[in-house]
Amino acid sequence: MANKKIENEAVDKLFDAILSLENKEECYDFFEDLCTINEILDMSQRIEVASLLRKKCVYQDITKKTGASTATISRINRSLNYGNDAYNLILDRIEE
Secondary structure, X not given: OOOOOOOOHHHHHHHHHHHHOOOHHHHHHHHHHHOOXXXXXXXXXXXXXHHHHHOOOOHHHXXXXXXXXXXXXXXXXXXXXXXXXXXXXXXXXXXX
């Protein structure tokens, strides 16, 4: 089910572009062209925070390990508990 707040043709094209990537090298190239280094690092940090939250790590340890603020950790925790379950979906897939 698409999120009506972000659903439009341009976002569809973005997601189609991401889904067309075939390997990590293509991902690195595409995201480096598309995003700033900090945006990429922020997204990767969120995945790491979500993984640590699922392992029941405490905020202080997560901040120490990832550098994420408690506000960021809290936002990700809220998404894990009340969001679209996308973090759990991808973490289940990549942590197998």
